[in-house]
Structure formats: structure tokens, C-alpha cells
Amino acid sequence: SQTIHQWPATLVQPVGSPLSLECTVEGTSNPNLYWYRQAAGRGLQLLFYSVGIGQISSEVPQNLSASRPQDRQFILSSKKLLLSDSGFYLCAWSVLPGPQQFFGPGTRLTVL
Amino acid sequence: ELKVEQNPLFLSMQEGKNYTIYCNYSTTSDRLYWYRQDPGKSLESLFVLLSNGAVKQEGRLMASLDTKARLSTLHITAAVHDLSATYFCAVDIPFGGATNKLIFGTGTLLAVQP
Numbered sequence: 001s002q003t004i005h006q007w008p009a010t011l012v013q014p015v016g017s018p019l020s021l022e023c024t025v026e027g028t029s030n031p032n033l034y035w036y037r038q039a040a041g042r043g044l045q046l047l048f049y050s051v052g053i054g055q056i057s058s059e060v061p062q063n064l065s066a067s068r069p070q071d072r073q074f075i076l077s078s079k080k081l082l083l084s085d086s087g088f089y090l091c092a093w094s095v096l097p098g099p100q101q102f103f104g105p106g107t108r109l110t111v112l
Numbered sequence: 113e114l115k116v117e118q119n120p121l122f123l124s125m126q127e128g129k130n131y132t133i134y135c136n137y138s139t140t141s142d143r144l145y146w147y148r149q150d151p152g153k154s155l156e157s158l159f160v161l162l163s164n165g166a167v168k169q170e171g172r173l174m175a176s177l178d179t180k181a182r183l184s185t186l187h188i189t190a191a192v193h194d195l196s197a198t199y200f201c202a203v204d205i206p207f208g209g210a211t212n213k214l215i216f217g218t219g220t221l222l223a224v225q226p
Contacts, residue, residue: 043216099143099204099212103155
């Protein structure tokens with residue numbers, strides 16, 4: 001069966017510090033991968049998606065970036081965090097032909 | 113701009129009562145999903161609706177999809193406290209042939225009172 005992992009689970013970082021969040025999927029090959037952010041009390045916003053190694057598409061302009069160095073690994077990064085980057089970050093995967101996306105446990109980021 | 117709107121945003125209901133959450137969306141789509149989120153947790157998939165007229169039921173929850181009206185409903189029957197959570201609908205927008213994009217609704221916070 002497929003599983004998705006995210007770490008760290010919780011992170012508190014000062015403004016201006018770098019960020020690296022990791023997501024890995026097990027039990028499947030060639031997944032589509034997604035990064036979402038959920039601000040407090042809000043819905044989910046798609047940040048990035050990837051259909052393969054090295055292929056990243058960005059949905060919203062921001063100071064975050066994403067990379068996919070391996071088939072089942074998706075990384076979310078920032079060189080300098082802003083207060084507005086605080087939120088709950090969720091990684092998700094899907095595999096064609098199924099349209100459904102499955103979500104990881106999430107990382108709660110607080111920028112102080 | 114694509115919009116997915118849920119109402120109500122907050123729902124307080126008594127155990128044993130019935131109620132419906134509505135999800136309206138502004139673009140053509142044949143696929144819609146319902147998720148549940150407990151406080152501080154990730155999203156749990158509840159229903160996958162893949163065609164007009166689709167109806168799915170699980171326990172006290174039933175979801176339906178009317179693609180012509182661009183409307184999905186999540187009906188709660190005889191609510192129990194364990195159903196307290198935030199419920200999201202998400203509209204599936206295929207693009208690029210190789211992936212799809214989910215546009216989430218605003219969420220409905222459901223609080224079931226004893």
C-alpha cells in the first residue's frame with residue numbers, strides 16, 4: 001500500500017531564515033506530487049505540482065520554491081522566510097488514471 | 113476566476129438532527145471530492161464523485177453531484193459528536209493531460225452538540 005511522509009511535523013523559524021520541508025511517497029511509481037498551504041482558518045491553496053523528476057510548476061508567485069530530486073521525493077524550500085509563510089503545509093500525491101489526491105500528515109510552520 | 117464556495121461556513125447542530133452542506137463552483141467539472149479535516153490534522157478523503165448524478169453514502173454522510181447546476185451537497189443524517197470536523201469540497205480541474213488541479217472550497221466547520 002502507498003504511504004506518504006512529511007517532515008518535520010512542526011517547525012518554528014525566525015523571519016529571514018531558510019526553509020526545507022520534505023515529502024516522500026512509498027509504494028507507488030511516477031506519482032504526481034503537490035504542495036499545498038493552508039493558512040489559519042482558511043482553505044487549501046495549491047503552491048506547486050510536479051509530474052516528474054525535475055519538473056516543477058508554480059501556481060502562485062512567492063518566495064517559496066520546490067524541487068523534485070527523485071521520483072518519490074518532493075521538497076519545499078525558501079531562502080528567507082516571511083511572517084506570511086506561516087501555515088500548515090500539505091504534500092499530496094496522485095497516480096494516473098485515478099484523479100484522486102491523497103494527503104500527507106502535514107507540517108505546521110510558524111514564522112516568528 | 114474559478115471559485116468554489118461552501119455554505120454554511122460554520123454549522124452548529126444538535127445530535128440526531130439532519131443538515132446539508134452545499135458546495136457551488138463556477139467552472140465546468142465532472143469530478144468533485146469531499147474531505148474531512150480534524151483540528152491540527154491532515155485531510156481524509158470521504159467521497160469521490162466522478163459524474164453527473166453521482167451519489168455516494170458512507171454511514172451518516174451522503175454526497176451528491178449535479179454538474180449541470182455546478183453543485184454538490186453533503187448531507188448529514190442523525191448527526192453524532194464524532195462528525196465534528198471541518199469539511200472541504202474540492203473541484204477537479206484537469207490540465208496538461210498529465211495531472212489535475214484541485215480547487216478547494218472555503219470549508220465548513222461542523223460542531224455537533226450533545
